[in-house]
Amino acid sequence: MKPVTVGVLGLGTVGGGTVNVLKRNAGEIARRAGREIVVTRASARDLNRTRICATDGITLTADPFEIVNDPDIDVVVELIGGYDLAKQLVLTAIANGKHVVTANKALIALHGNEIFAEASKKGVMVLFEAAVAGGIPIIKAIREGLAGNRIKWLAGIINGTGNFILTEMRDKGRDFVDVLAEAQALGYAEADPTFDVEGIDAGHKLTILASIAFGIPLQFEKVFTEGITKITRLDVDYAEALGYRIKNLGIARKTEDGIELRVHPTLIPKRRLIANVDGVMNAVLVCGDAVGPTLYYGAGAGAEPTASAVVADLVDVVRAMTSDPENRVPHLAFQADAIADIPVLPVEQIKTAYYLRLTAEDKPGVLADVTRILAAHNISIEALIQKEPPQGETSVPIIMLTQLTLEKEMNAAIAAIEALTTVSGKVARIRLETLG
Amino acid sequence: MKPVTVGVLGLGTVGGGTVNVLKRNAGEIARRAGREIVVTRASARDLNRTRICATDGITLTADPFEIVNDPDIDVVVELIGGYDLAKQLVLTAIANGKHVVTANKALIALHGNEIFAEASKKGVMVLFEAAVAGGIPIIKAIREGLAGNRIKWLAGIINGTGNFILTEMRDKGRDFVDVLAEAQALGYAEADPTFDVEGIDAGHKLTILASIAFGIPLQFEKVFTEGITKITRLDVDYAEALGYRIKNLGIARKTEDGIELRVHPTLIPKRRLIANVDGVMNAVLVCGDAVGPTLYYGAGAGAEPTASAVVADLVDVVRAMTSDPENRVPHLAFQADAIADIPVLPVEQIKTAYYLRLTAEDKPGVLADVTRILAAHNISIEALIQKEPPQGETSVPIIMLTQLTLEKEMNAAIAAIEALTTVSGKVARIRLETLG
Missing domain, CATH: 3.40.50.720 (NAD(P)-binding Rossmann-like Domain)
Structure with missing residues (x-):
């Protein structure tokens, strides 16, 4: 074709x-x-x-x-x-x-x-x-994926520039004007930042989200927008002390009286996932009557x-x-x-990092034996904790994080470590992924 | 029709x-x-x-x-x-x-x-x-929403029972067997919990996700599964001390040599959003070459x-x-x-909670004046912080969180508070949403 x-x-x-x-x-x-x-x-x-x-x-x-x-x-x-x-x-x-x-x-x-x-x-x-x-498929999620729900409300971090500024203010104790200038230098903010910092851009997006969520016409002119320009470091700090983060949210909610459409800086509890969406990233929280809260997270801009x-x-x-x-x-x-028949790797050929915990006698040379075995299998140690032996005991727990390792090598190394007379019991091993 | x-x-x-x-x-x-x-x-x-x-x-x-x-x-x-x-x-x-x-x-x-x-x-x-x-529209997200990407990897918390058990072990210092019994009593785990705790259920789901992500046939028999039954409180605590959480992940990754398909307990950095997905909730992190990392979160089970x-x-x-x-x-x-023309509420008719910050003279009766005004407008105070005046100053910052309030009432209350001779400058106000 x-x-x-x-x-x-x-x-x-x-x-x-x-x-x-x-x-x-x-x-x-x-x-x-x-x-x-x-x-x-x-x-x-x-x-x-x-x-x-x-x-x-x-x-x-x-x-x-x-x-x-x-x-x-x-x-x-x-x-x-x-x-x-x-x-x-x-x-x-x-x-x-x-x-x-x-x-x-x-x-x-x-x-x-x-x-x-x-x-x-x-x-x-x-x-x-x-x-x-x-890049977040949020239109598709609401328009198709949640089509069985009555949407109760949605709240989104839908302007990356604003979120970058608020994140920097919180993390580095910087002032709004200072961070805005940096955002402009980095290309995150336009020379005229009005659309971003006054909530206009988020208002456009909220208009669209509300329409597909509630089945109402697009009506940007009815969105209430308040910018983030008046947020001070003081307020960011007090909010933090009270257990909240300040995020610039677009909120649409269906109430018995009508629909709320608003964009404004908002305190939200720190423990919410969306409160931990930082920098230029976007996220939208959508609550449907059947599904409950769902969250969609990803890059909100960029080529x-x-x-x-x-x-x-x-x-x-x-x-x-x-x-x-x-x-x-x-x-x-x-x-x-x-459909392509790409081979699926046997687990021995998989590479991951590892957490290892073993119990060893508390005497010189034991740790050297263990690290020698790891080195022989090309396993690099990323972090190591050796605890003091508990009162009256002669063995100590050793905890290690390794760098990326072939599973086959790790299996062999663990077998060799478990064979040491100075090491008792099994080596506990849990794989580790940075998901970066 | x-x-x-x-x-x-x-x-x-x-x-x-x-x-x-x-x-x-x-x-x-x-x-x-x-x-x-x-x-x-x-x-x-x-x-x-x-x-x-x-x-x-x-x-x-x-x-x-x-x-x-x-x-x-x-x-x-x-x-x-x-x-x-x-x-x-x-x-x-x-x-x-x-x-x-x-x-x-x-x-x-x-x-x-x-x-x-x-x-x-x-x-x-x-x-x-x-x-x-x-309820998370993850199939649709991958199959349609990310159709422009080469998917590099995905990692999901796709078994609520397992995540509930690991969350309880971490939060309450409980043992695996103990939490499993509770999960069974709550109906989160089956009488025979093998499918959940040995990773079989997550393996089924991973099989499907990998197939639609990479365009490969469904091949459950090639998934490596390791259960969470051997995870101890000790490992949960050490992981935490090192900055990691243990989550039961289904991971699919495309490498040059082939595809990794594996379900196992995994240490992941605490700061990742997915590390903060707790209890019976599910989340899937999908990384595409164009979009970068995206996350989808919601209830993974239930009627x-x-x-x-x-x-x-x-x-x-x-x-x-x-x-x-x-x-x-x-x-x-x-x-x-x-399309329904449901009214959009003017902002005065919107109800939210509020964060308020004002600067007042540090003398008796001022706080009483402020709270009297709020009460007169049916505004209840949820939390209040009054700071000591800074050295050599006679005014103090007062910070309040209110309960749900009609915006119109709040506007009137703020005008009245700003008119007090004992209060200087403007009242800073930021709306607050619990998103619960």
């Missing part, structure tokens, strides 16, 4: 990331989607700029209308941001019968109702997973995390375009004829 | 929960799916047992084959568990052209390859979101959390059966004609 052709509007951070991910993972993506997905055209304001992606095979243009009007383009990916031009391009693409994938939260929050109405008339898809919380959501939407489009509609998503994610 | 008819095999905890959720949320579910979903038949071994669900309108039978052979049933929901009978029923349902939704992890892990092949031949859907991590996943699958089935295939999932989750 011929590849699905994609035209990308905007080749900045997310556009470049999307081109890179589609190219790098082309094989895996085609195995999932059942068809190749190829970027054939892209638009950029400045055609001569250095980019994060290669553009070979892609016809570039400075005029994005050429792409939305190109009969050879199946799907338009809108990544230029902003309102008016983006809206015009998306509506033209829809009018031309093209499916649209967009990462533009402002566009969806403000003009989504109109855009979706046009898309429904033309029978085309408009997907926007990347518009909220970057490739956002591209991850854009490409997932493209795969959804392709699956809906080409698969048997009765069986849209392959049972095992990959098309049945694309 | 006539409702989609569902036959439920097994009316135990999950079956009862599914019937309850479908009935209670019928309106909301139909607004999402575009069609009513009605349980018309159900099977149960003992027809006279007391159940958690009402069965009016449902024709009961002791013979599940009546249901899979009933031409009036559109979708079969298999919730009886186990291998042989479940397999026979599911294959019969498929042969009869019915879609199947199942929560049976053992069935999918062991017989999924065969079942999916039959389903593909017949063009019917077999969905199994509830088979892994209960309604599992029903949440079963019903989401039913909605997916109905959407695929009835919607315009070009636009399978409505843009805003609910069918366009079912």
Whole structure:
């Protein structure tokens, strides 16, 4: 089958990331989607700029209308941001019968109702997973994964810049203005940071989340927003002392009287998982009446995390375009004829770090014997605790953390250690993963 | 359009929960799916047992084959568990052209390859979101939401019983055997706990996750499993002292040599979010090459959390059966004609708790004035800190946490407090949510 052709509007951070991910993972993506997905055209304001992606095979243009009007383009990916031009391009693409994938939260929050109405008339898809919380598939989770629930409320850290600033203020005792300047230098915050620090960006995203959670129209103009600019180190510290963290949350809650839509700095109990989401990371907590609280965590911005959501939407489009509609998503994610029989490793060939605990006589040379055995099996020690022997006992517990080790080597080392006359009983071993 | 008819095999905890959720949320579910979903038949071994669900309108039978052979049933929901009978029923349902939704992890892990092949031949859907991590839409997240990624590894707390036991051992310094007995009394663990504590149940779930992550066949027989029965309080404490938690993880990792599939107790750094997933809760950490680490958290078992996943699958089935295939999932989750214009509350009508900080003269009566104003506006104080005045100063910071308060009342109270001559400057106020 011929590849699905994609035209990308905007080749900045997310556009470049999307081109890179589609190219790098082309094989895996085609195995999932059942068809190749190829970027054939892209638009950029400045055609001569250095980019994060290669553009070979892609016809570039400075005029994005050429792409939305190109009969050879199946799907338009809108990544230029902003309102008016983006809206015009998306509506033209829809009018031309093209499916649209967009990462533009402002566009969806403000003009989504109109855009979706046009898309429904033309029978085309408009997907926007990347518009909220970057790479976290939160739209899909709420719209499909929690479809059996009445959603009671949701609360999200959905602006990475704001979360980075609040995290730095707490961890390093720094002031708002100081951290904002750093965030700007790091590229986390725009030169004009209003959208991020005044809650506008989070308000756009909350508008979308609330709409799909409660089945209400998009209505950004009704969101209450309060920024984080007035948060002081003093308040961060007092909150901490009281057992709370200050996070900038977007909150949507259904009450008997109506729906609350609000973005503001919020004290939340430290023990909640979401209170421990730090730096530029995003997380959304969704509470359904059947499922209870669920949390979705990941990178909320950046070239490739956002591209991850854009490409997932493209795969959804392709699956809906080409698969048997009765069986849209392959049972095992990959098309049945694309399942690969990659070998599964026997446990002896697995590499992990280890926690080891053994009981040894408290006399010179014992530890040296143990470490000599480990070294002979290429096992490096990361940390070691040797306790004093308990009153009246002559043996001591030795606890070690090792670096990455082949399981086979560890088995042999443990057998050798257990054979030492100075070591009693079995060596307790638990594998260790940093999950970094 | 006539409702989609569902036959439920097994009316135990999950079956009862599914019937309850479908009935209670019928309106909301139909607004999402575009069609009513009605349980018309159900099977149960003992027809006279007391159940958690009402069965009016449902024709009961002791013979599940009546249901899979009933031409009036559109979708079969298999919730009886186990291998042989479940397999026979599911294959019969498929042969009869019915879609199947199942929560049976053992069935999918062991017989999924065969079942999916039959389903593909017949063009019917077999969905199994509830088979892994209960209400967390983790199958959907990996299979669709992360479809643009090469998955590098995943690690999950996917057995609630095991996590409950390890959490209790750590928090209360209790022994494994002791906590296991309690888990059995609470109904978290089976009378024969082998599947849970020896990692078999987690192995079934890991088999499924690895298959959809890497595009490999289901191959439970190749999973390495080690139980948690040998974990001692001593190891839990030493791990803690070294900055680690012990969690029972299912881990799947793609390496250059092949795929690792393993379930075992694992030390993980305390600072990781997943290290803080406690009790019977589940979480899965998935790392894709584009998106980086993402985490999915929620209830991994129980009547309604599992029903949440079963019903989401039913909605997916109905959407695929009835919607315009070009636009399978409505843009805003609910069918366009079912969007409800529920009022959005003005911020004055929102209720939250508050953190307040004010600066007052350090003399008798000031605090009484402040608390009198709060009381007059029906604001209850939850906690109060009054600091000593800094050296040489006569004013002190007062910090208060309030209980739930109407924003309008809080605005009025703050205005009155700021008008006190003994209070200087503005009152700092930050909203507080327990997210409980």
